């Protein structure tokens with residue numbers, strides 16, 4: 001802990017954290033893309049150093065505290081075990097540490113020019129939200145669907161109940177003069193191979209869920225997929241649906257650099273980050289979450305995170321905003337997303353309940369998701385032109401919008417080919433120019449054809 | 453667990469049953485879907501336990517199905533610590549004392565497992581460790597190829613037949 005650091009004073013005006021959403025929107029209006037790392041370390045000193053370095057980076061940044069996986073599933077005994085043996089966790093165990101420890105991590109770093117968001121991935125987030133309120137951390141991320149189906153085996157109805165309660169409690173931060181902010185993770189579902197229209201739809205629906213339970217400051221995520229043109233179309237659809245449906249003007253869009261199998265070469269990793277940055281700028285998005293050269297292998301260091309933030313900021317300054325998308329153009333992605341959103345909203349006025357019914361009936365259906373509450377009939381594939389498309393819609397309300405199902409037998413090598421499409425495309429130039437130095441092994445080795 | 457993948461069902465009998473699982477804190481599933489397909493293509497029936505598998509769920513599933521192989525996959529960086537705990541629990545069940553159990557993936561947060569770390573997993577009772585940075589799925593396929601169905605105790609054959 002830093003000697004002489006003061007704990008956060010609840011009463012002092014200056015100690016109240018700013019609204020994360022208002023901050024990002026103001027920076028965006030001033031012409032800056034806000035960039036943010038995915039960063040979390042078990043050691044409080046390293047966590048603090050990471051926040052300080054993010055704040056000092058040559059970029060317009062906000063800070064991140066990503067929580068570890070034990071905390072996400074409530075396995076706190078394993079956190080204790082790791083802390084006692086000195087084993088490193090994949091994030092910051094905010095529930096285990098005393099509130100004073102987290103207070104010291106933030107002290108003198110978080111302020112009105114540098115808001116901090118906690119990112120986790122829990123369908124049982126009661127303890128996490130309690131820890132946030134204790135330290136007046138007023139920005140976090142999640143959603144009843146996106147923090148459930150890709151993150152474990154908690155039943156969806158239980159996740160919905162937990163998220164209703166936590167969102168409503170979080171909204172009460174306003175009573176202490178602090179505006180709570182929630183970001184949807186719905187624009188990411190499983191990281192890869194979920195067609196963009198469904199990412200857009202779930203992101204919008206989760207934002208509506210947050211608003212229904214008292215939140216007024218929201219952001220909506222969209223993760224870069226396999227085709228830049230399709231991604232631009234998706235973000236335009238997302239922004240249009242936000243304008244049409246959200247009951248608050250305080251919303252913004254956050255782009256995630258690719259969330260699937262990442263390039264293994266430094267050059268490939270940076271080119272993919274560049275493309276995500278250009279997507280953010282040309283689509284008029286306000287914030288970008290970066291990935292680093294270490295993504296394909298391990299948790300990145302502070303220095304790798306700072307390098308990624310600064311690279312993205314540099315690209316953003318050079319990129320030209322695309323201007324607002326023409327509102328009348330009903331793109332394929334918009335039409336599909338709109339049909340999916342309407343298909344859910346008509347099931348129940350209570351959005352949480354509508355989510356449960358939708359997954360039961362297959363009105364939402366995530367390709368390749370193993371969660372027991374997922375319908376499991378929809379399938380996706382990457383088209384010859386690189387667009388991510390529906391191979392089969394199961395019972396999604398997209399009949400008339402999507403062509404007939406393609407029958408393809410699922411094989412290990414076929415799956416790996418689709419999963420590593422982006423990795424291969426972005427590593428190829430580096431590999432061909434011989435710039436690739438052997439870094440152990442590529443993460444994905446094509447399997448031997450099976451004998452059966 | 454349902455609907456993960458269409459199982460490839462070649463004519464003829466399966467060589468046996470393999471349990472594919474991850475550890476309690478790990479939510480990644482693409483690794484599990486991939487391993488299921490790969491192992492099915494090697495001729496085995498796969499029971500895929502899905503994400504975030506509590507130790508007890510794994511133990512119960514293994515007791516019930518008496519698998520020919522248990523494949524533990526973890527990529528979130530906690531696999532080493534969780535693997536040590538899980539193998540203790542599995543080996544403590546008499547009927548699972550000699551079941552082949554392997555672990556693989558990205559087992560720590562620092563990029564690769566040291567020889568000492570791999571040694572620790574092996575001496576805790578794993579039959580093989582497939583660390584991402586030092587092994588390939590080809591080596592795993594070869595390992596599966598060396599499993600001899602005939603070596604299985606008779607009563608187990610009946611369960612999977």
Ligand code: B12
Pocket residue numbers: 038040066067068069072090091121149150151188190191192259260261262263294295296297298299300419443444445477478479480481482483486523524525526527528529530554555556557558559560561562563582584588589592
């Ligand atoms: C997609 C993804 C996600 C998705 C997962 C959705 C889902 N349900 O699966 C989402 C976004 C939800 C996610 C969440 C998280 N993730 Co993640 N994720 C990835 C990513 C980008 C791709 C993984 C993937 O799909 N690979 C495709 C499959 C087919 O391959 P694979 O898993 O790499 O496995 C291969 C080999 O390892 C091998 N293998 C694996 N297991 C085994 C077992 C045996 C026996 C054998 C032989 C082989 C083998 O076979 C596969 C084919 O070669 C990777 C980074 C990357 N690789 O680019 C990070 C990554 C795995 N995630 C990581 C982390 C830390 C997390 C989080 C904790 C969040 C965080 N702190 O960043 C949470 C997990 C929460 C939890 N409770 O576990 C880290 C792990 C770090 C480490 N080990 O040091 C990675 C490496 C990213 C990073 N560099 O930080 N993630």
